[in-house]
Amino acid sequence: MENQPTKEFEDILSQSKQTEAVQEDIILDEPKGALKKFCIKKTEYKGRGIYALETIQRGTSIWQALPFSAVVDDQNISNTCSSCFVNDKRMFKCSKCSLIHYCSKQCQIDDWQNHQEECKAIVKVQRNPPTFIRLASRILRKRKVDVTLSQMETFAQLAMVVKECVGRDELLPAVDMLTLFCRLTSNGFSVLDAEMQSIGVGIYPNVSLLNHSCWPNCIVVFEGLKMNVRSIRKIEIGEEVTISYTDLFLTGEERRKELHERYFFTCRCELCEKYKSVSEVDPRSALRCTNTSCANPVDQPSTFDKDEEYVVSCNCGKVSTFDMAALDDSLEKARSLFKKGSELSASEPENALTYLHQAFLIQQSLLYFANHELVMTHRALFDCDSKLHKWDEALQHAECLERVYNAVFPEYHPDTALQIYRVAKILLYTNQLEKAVTKLRKALKISEVTCGHRHKLTRVIETSLKNSEAEIAIAVLDKVLDRD
Incomplete structure (x- = not known):
């Protein structure tokens, strides 16, 4: 039977609802902008966090916020409005700096207070400051930086670039500049478009109080610049409200490494703790059982000693033996092929x-279907097949990815809705209307919970569903009329 972590987490989630040991110095303030009743508590392991003071049902918008400051990132600066963050309209650039783009004159007027001095600086230094520098510069100009973090590392070179962009008078003292950079590194949110792709970065100070979990009970979606925090499962009274800071497709080791390097903490959430157990296998890093009729994952070796064999038992009873040298060589070859394919x-x-398919054949024979490396190859193959309009091949990879999302993500997640919608679109392209409608209904159900009825993704899926249902109804009516 296929490993399905979403079902296995029921016991763990019930245990996780027991609040951490709380220190006596509980902060009783309510977080600003919250739509439900919460309190801020200081716990032994995580520091400050947000805890529910009432039961919250799945699919509830619990928090909405606009940024203190936000900028479009370098990759999207020419196709996304720097005022409203819309990226589906024709843009025009600022006539003076030629860097910042807007979707309308009104948006340019609305953003002028932020861009006026920034524009002069860009023209003066005659180079385009990167995302991080533009965000830091805008924050400095607001002159309301809250300094509470300690120095972590030297940002002297960045400070010199900021100095060129904003001028000496707008700089903070050196210690406070370091604090600002640390805050940007650890507290910035990626602003996402309707397809959950990052288009910018913003500072949402109050929402930054939400702690991380690799198995969160809330997700963050955006409508332009407005952040919306939504519950993806029921949250009980006293339970901490959490979001994910990282890609849930990553292996536990990769997630913990990223979280430690960027946010300076070691994750001990229920998902990470679950796969520390010797009886549990993380599907994101697992090998495929050598029993061809078995769909269970088996653990990869923790270290590769090429002079030894790796023997591992599966829940199906099969004892698999791997030649360590051959396994290591095959996986390295697949990684090299994947890299070449990705570059092209x-x-x-x-x-x-050509390269990606060779990598896929190697990985498919060795890796569990939800293994992160195999997932990345599926994604790359899907993208290439879609570009070349090879819809049958693209559909196979899209369906495989949907299976992975269902296995390793929470039951309700916007990325799952988006992936199912991708499958539905290909089914529509290939005139498989009834199958497409089934997928669209499933995607809509998830999107309504995770994004809400007004979100662009939900509206797009709903429109596609209505059009497809109408097309099927017309086809049925035509058949009836033909028989008459």
Whole structure:
């Protein structure tokens, strides 16, 4: 039977609802902007966090916030409005700096207070400051930086660039500059578009109080610049409200490494603790059982000693033996092929497919279907096949990815809705209307919970569903009329 972590987490989630040991110095303030009743508590392991003071049902918008400051990132600066963050309209650039873009004159007027001095600085230094520098510069100009973090590392070079962009008078003292950079590094949120792709970065001070979990009970979605925190499962009174700071597809080791390097903490959430157990196998890093009729994952070796064999038992009773040297060589070869294919995917998708498919064949024979490396190859193959309009091949990879999302993500997650919608679109392209409608209904159910009825993704899926249902109804009516 296929490993399905979402079902296995019921016991763990019930245990996680027991609040951490709380210190006596509980902060009784309510977080600003929250739509439900919460309190801020200081706990032994996580410091400050947000805890529910009432039961919250799944699919509830619990918090909405606008940023203290936000900028479009470098990759999207020419196709996204720097005022409202819309990226589906024709943009025009600022006539003076030629860097910042807007979707309308009104948006340019609305953003002028933020961009006026920034524009002069860009023209003066005659180079385009990167995302991080533009955000830091805008914050400095507001002159309301809250300094509470300690120094962590030297940002002297960045400070010199900021100095060129904002001028000496707007700089903070050196210690406070370091504090600001640390805050940007650890407290910035990626602003996402309707397809959950990052288009910018913003500072949402109050929402930053939400702690991380690799198995969160809330997610963050955006409508333009407005952040919306929504519950994806029922939250009990006294339970901490959490979001994920990282990609849930990553292995536990990769997630913990990223969280430690960027946010300076070691994750001990229920998902991470679950896979520390010798009886549990993380599907994101698992091997495939050598029993071809078995769908269970088996653990990868913690270290690769090429002079030894790796023997591992599966829940199906099969004892699998791997030649360590051959396993290591095969996986390294697949990684090399994947890298070559990825480098060619944008400019030469047809040639990229050759390398990616070779990597896929190696990985498919060795890795569990939800293994992170195999997932990345599926994604790359899907992108290339879609670019080349190879819909049958693209559909196979899209369906495999949907299976992975269902296995390793929470039951309700916007990325799952988006992936199912991708499958539905290909089914529509290939005129498989009834199958497409089934997928669209499933995607809509998830999106309504995770994004809400007004979110662009929900509206797009709903429109596609209505059009498809209408097309099927017309086809049925035509058949009836033909028989008459």
